[in-house]
Amino acid sequence: MNRRESLKDPDDLEFFDRIQKLHLSLDQEFLNQFQRSLPLNEVLIDRWERASRLGFGDQTSIYDSSLVLGNVQVGKSCWIGPFTVLDGSGGLSIGDHCTISAGVHIYSHDNVIQTLSSGRFPIDRNPTTIGRNVYIAPNVVIAKGVNIGDCCVVGVGSFVNKSFDSNKILVGQPAKCIGEVIVTDSSIDFKYF
Structure with a gap:
């Protein structure tokens, strides 16, 4: 029926x-x-208007299915895909011109110690920062306290549990640097180790 x-x-x-x-x-x-067909909620909600209501930068968009918690700051011209989690309960900052692909989870807290201690210890919070011009591929998980520099690429399904400087290519579980992003005035190139 x-x-x-x-x-x-x-x-x-x-x-x-x-x-x-x-x-x-x-x-x-x-x-x-x-050239996209989306669920009803995604075509009813204006992604750019939602981003503006959340205080994100100009021309940034965020899907209706994205979960936003706590203090999340996002720069201008970012694309935040569907089914993402932006956890700013410990503070989260994302720079300008970033892509946060579908299914990405970015955390600034975990409750491991609280759970293991039967609640005697508090939730552990630590700010997370994503630089400018960072591409985060689908289904990446970024742990609390991580800082990713400018012009980085994070590969599909990676788990980032430590910080990385600018211009890095990161992949794996846990993520490792496998190369560099080389940006000049006339081109962008990738150098792999």
């Missing part, structure tokens, strides 16, 4: 049909503009 068939009240049926029509219309508009 589909969802519509389960509705008995005529008002509910009318509302359901109107919502479906709205979703189809918005979905088609989004397909035409961005």
